[in-house]
Amino acid sequence: MSIDAQSVLNETFVLNLGPQHPATHGVLRIKLTMDGEYIVDAEPVIGYGHRMHEKMGENRSYAKFLPNTGRIDYVAALFNGHGYVGAVERLAGITVPERAEYIRVITSELNRVASHLLWLGAFLVDLGGFTPLLYCFDDREQILDLLESVTGARLTFCYYRFGGVCNDIDDDFVAGTRSFITRLRSRMPMYDAFVTKNIIFRKRVEGIGLISAETCRKYGATGPVIRGSGVSYDVRKVEPYSVYLKFNFDIPSFTECDCMARYKVRIEEMVQSMRIIEQALDSLPAGPIMAEKVPRTLKLAKGDCYYNVESARGSFGVRVVSDGSENAYRLKLRSPCFSNMSLFRECSAGMLLPDALALLGSFDLVIPDIDR
Amino acid sequence: MTNTVVWSLIYLLAFLLAGLVIGLGAMVMAWLLAPKRTRTVYQKTLRSIECGVAPIGHAWIRYGVVYYLYALIFVAFSVDVLFLFPVALVYNETPGWLDFGEVLLFVGILALVIVYAWKKGVFSWKSKLKSPQA
Amino acid sequence: MKILPLKSKFEAIAVRGTPAPVVGAEAGAPVPLVNETPHATKGIDLDVTVSAERVVEAVKILDEANWMLEAITGVDWLAERQFEVVYDFTHVDSGERVTVRVRISRDKPELPTISHIYGGANWHERETHDFFGIIFLGHPQLIPLLLPEDARFHPLRKDFTA
């Protein structure tokens, strides 16, 4: 009996890519129905990292929710803060002074580079290479030192306030950022030679995990996932917020739709972010960093509004529904990883298990961002 | 039983004894020194590991034959290496390229296994999903 | 400006359907309520209020015009004994936002599913079902998503006590 005929009689078995697994970057569980090495059906089971952010949004005042924003997507925490603060400012009609907007852009873009560096290390550990993680963490520590000197935290920042930022950046922050950018630019060719041209890495990611632009639209996937499928949708350009209009930078997008395209998008995004930071540092205006009369306990007008930012993983949106009291009536956090992950079941049918892990790694997941 | 034969037998015996002592000794030491009881909360110590959740279904099912073929190829080559051990002992006795030629011939013939397996499609993981449509 | 053709299509739904009153809207207003809101202060370009039966039609209009589903949000208006379900759409080229709002009664919270049109809605609807207990008719797998499998409580309802 030839091999083909034999394999038709196989039974499928169920494997748990469980809550505690090195490749899931947290507590994501995937129920894999397998036929040998091929995935018949991969049903993600989420909720193991659910931490009730939206419930907490309702039973505490607007200002008390600020520390929570650093713990939704803690790898790129400043974007959540920017989204939440932006939504409340839009509903309250607070205008943020120019310098504070620039500081927000600089620190957010630094956080994006740090998030992409952590993703680069973790993605390659998923594919089996441990050494790049040490290089990436070394670079990332430089950014954490800079951000720690200004915000006081390494990971779960709570730096933005309604109407501005709480701490001004000084000269050695600016000097440190410039020296960091020159250092990272000198190391990018090393990453390029060390990883991008590595034949083992290319064999694991090229042509693997194809996601069409139509699937991205149907599932609402945004960020590097949709930019890897040829659609250059970036909230900073398409729906400009803050002062991003003042900087010229371009949005990398590749049309191969595979893991390699998403990898190249993120590597190119790091370069673009450094361009933005440099332009922002050059034209940093003087002036106040907080809007003047922002009431201590904020009471927003009745009604709701939506504000979204381009986080490192996609478009992070906040919908604040207020009924005039000092607590939000309803706070909806639209997290990018939730939608990016929802297309995993459709895209991973029929793939080999190691390829499905490469696809999972190319999503750059943060599990509490999925579960909120 | 000349002197050298007795001595080589003693060496052989000593070698076997050392193997046994190291093998069994480690297990006995562990049995003596290791903690007797494992602290558990749900008494799930002996459950097979599935990332923290209960495994679904049982393992005795008919899964793909390709795993079995991989194991067969491994056995073929481990036997091949087994035969190379005695060759290594007497490799340098005769000068010239004769020994090298013999070893090459031996390994070459056994390498035909890979060519045969390649032709039969063992190395391309056939999948049930692909075969019905293809 | 991608929302102009949509505006007329949404009004078309209103003309054909009998103006079923939308609780909370002014009495007698045609369904759906379509009003254009400034992006700067509301973050939305077109705000459409639809009755429960029209949801699938409204979403089909947006799907044909290549809009992307961002999120489905549930809001519990306890005072008016109503649930409000808000569908957020955006367009990748123009960055405009359309919001489709539906109000359903709190005692019989049922709504037709749109997961056959937008695959992403599957998880969003399951999450809204988790938090509010809104039943999406025709949803393939309406079991708890974020809460434990055996969870029968709905935490984001205003009358939820732990």
Place this chain on the structure above:
Amino acid sequence: MEKQVEVPPGLIHFAMLDDVLNMARANSLWPMTFGLACCAIEMMATGASRFDMARFGCEVFRPSPRQSDLMIVSGTISRKMAPAVVTLYDQMPEPKWVLAMGNCAISGGPFKFPGQYGIVEGVDKLIPVDVYVPGCPPRPEALIEGILTLEEKLRGKRCFPTVEAR
């Protein structure tokens, strides 16, 4: 659940032998990769090149509970995750220790509020804990101090200098 925290003794044990065993165990704690939330990123930073836990014996991060003897609970334990945490604790062979990293693992941290429905307030409600490392997330140096405290608990005396409060 008895609060017996000490490692149960072996068949034969006397003082000198236990010292040798504990010294060996203290110098080679193999943590299990068990990242739940934000603290996991700080745990990775502690394992990476700058803070490098390997200098104190915690070199290898084993993914499987069978091969690890230290469970670092880093992050929030939600009620859906609690049975998995306890199952993993059971599946770890003796001698095993638990290090509760971060406020969420100690007492529920920022997510503990009246009327919360989703998290277990502290991992010591589920399994016996040896060392608590406070912080949200604790800095890598704090995690290393936690590991040194565990090693001091094993050895009986501390062989690395302590950080004097300046």
